Each structure stands twice: as structure tokens, then as C-alpha cells.
Amino acid sequence: MSIKDNLLEIQSELPKGVTLVAVSKTKPNEAILEAYEAGQRVFGENKVQEMVAKWEVLPKDIEWHMIGHLQRNKVKYMAEFVSLIHGVDSLKLLSEIDKQAQKQDRVISCLLQMHIAEEDTKFGLNQSELNELINSEAFKAMKNIKIVGLMGMATFTTDETQIHKEFAQLKSIFDSLKSEIPEISILSMGMSGDYNIAITEGSTMVRIGSSIFGARNYS
Ligand SMILES: *Cc1c(COP(=O)(O)O)cnc(C)c1O
Numbered sequence: 001m002s003i004k005d006n007l008l009e010i011q012s013e014l015p016k017g018v019t020l021v022a023v024s025k026t027k028p029n030e031a032i033l034e035a036y037e038a039g040q041r042v043f044g045e046n047k048v049q050e051m052v053a054k055w056e057v058l059p060k061d062i063e064w065h066m067i068g069h070l071q072r073n074k075v076k077y078m079a080e081f082v083s084l085i086h087g088v089d090s091l092k093l094l095s096e097i098d099k100q101a102q103k104q105d106r107v108i109s110c111l112l113q114m115h116i117a118e119e120d121t122k123f124g125l126n127q128s129e130l131n132e133l134i135n136s137e138a139f140k141a142m143k144n145i146k147i148v149g150l151m152g153m154a155t156f157t158t159d160e161t162q163i164h165k166e167f168a169q170l171k172s173i174f175d176s177l178k179s180e181i182p183e184i185s186i187l188s189m190g191m192s193g194d195y196n197i198a199i200t201e202g203s204t205m206v207r208i209g210s211s212i213f214g215a216r217n218y219s
Helices: 003-013 029-037 048-057 072-078 091-103 127-135 137-141 160-180 195-200
Strands: 019-023 042-045 063-066 084-088 108-114 145-152 186-188 205-208
Touching: 003 019, 003 029, 029 048, 042 048, 048 063, 048 072, 072 091, 084 091, 084 145, 091 108, 091 137, 091 145, 108 127, 127 137, 127 160, 145 160, 160 186, 160 195, 186 205, 195 205
Parallel strands: 019 042, 019 205, 042 063, 063 084, 084 108, 108 145, 145 186
Antiparallel strands: none
16 A cells, blocks of 8 residues: 555544654655645654754645654754654753753743653653652743643553553543643554554554554664
8 A cells, every 4th residue: 555545544544633643754755745745744753863854855834743762962953843842751851942942932842751661661751750840940930842741652562451551541640730731732642553542542642654654674
């Protein structure tokens, strides 16, 4: 199937209110343009340099999402255009985003990344780190970032019960955070292998790469 067919099939399955981020990391501009011509406008990348290079040449109405683990010294390269940063998991990173956004006279939307997987290789905050961050004076003083929701990745496993449990846990953290920050609206969870489970558990944003663009080649 073509990129267009894959995209239209996934789009037709997604309930209203669930946004599709087409994860185009490692994929060439031609592949992105094929998805763009099929109507897709939101794309996700996990490397800043790669995202900048694509942003420079591709249509300007694309919304670029940074979905990967982000180093502080890279924030400045994308502060001018990035539309959502999914993987924020420290106050230090958030304060760098705030600083770079201020230089661009922008407010950058961010998701806080929560650690929900069993594996300890995945990045993210735990519940007490989340509380500490949002209650800190430094956070409250930031004017150029806006927390719009949470993001998380489930354990890479075939055990669906486990995946359900981890996404349900993230949804419950999201619901309790919403009582403190009522403006939050985005719960970014679900990838090619587990987005149907994520949607059942309340995802509002899925990040799908290989099911649209095919398997990635890392060389
Ligand atoms: C690569 C990536 C995805 C997409 O993965 P697929 O399995 O190809 O759908 C989603 N989220 C993050 C954070 C990623 O790095």
C-alpha cells in the first residue's frame, strides 16, 4: 500500500478528537510530501537537525512536533517554528525552552513526558517529580511556555494487559493534573503497535510512523 493509502486508512479509523502525528523521522522529503498531498499537516521528528532541515524546504503550513528526547543545547535551533514539544521531562529543559521562546517572542506549547513503562530505558517524570515541577516557583514564573498535556510510551511488549495498564495509569495522572491545570487537553500516547489500545484508554493524540511510511532503515 502507498503512504497515501496507509494514511487514509488510519485517519478513517481514528475517532473524532484524536489527532494524528505522522512520524516522519529518517524518511525523505518525498515521503512527507506524499502524506502532505493526502492532507496530512502534522508531522513528528525526533532529531532537531533533521527537523530543521525538513522545515526549511517543505511547505510552511506543516506543524512540526518534536517527539524525541531533547537536549537543551538544541532547543534554540527549532524555537522559531516548532509547534509542540512532546518530550519535556525536566525543569531545566523547560526553562531553556522558555528562554528560547522568549527570544522568538513566542509561547511554545509543551507536553510533560511521564515514565509509565517498566523498562528503565525510557525517559520521563514520575508522579512526585511531576508535582515538584508544576508546584515550583521557577515553573510558575515562566511566561513563554504553555503546558498543554502529557505524553508517555508504554513498555515494548506483546502483553496487551500490561499496555492497557500503563496507558490507564497515564490517563489517571492526566485527569488529576487537569484538576490543577484545567487548560490541558492533550494526552499523547500510542504508536504503530499500540495506538488502538491507547485510544481505548483515552489518548487524544497518536504518534504513528512505520504504519504510514513503512519500516525505518537506520544505517
Ligand atoms: C519513532 C517514534 C514513534 C513512532 O513509532 P512507530 O512505531 O514507527 O509508529 C512514536 N513516538 C516516539 C516518541 C517515537 O520516537
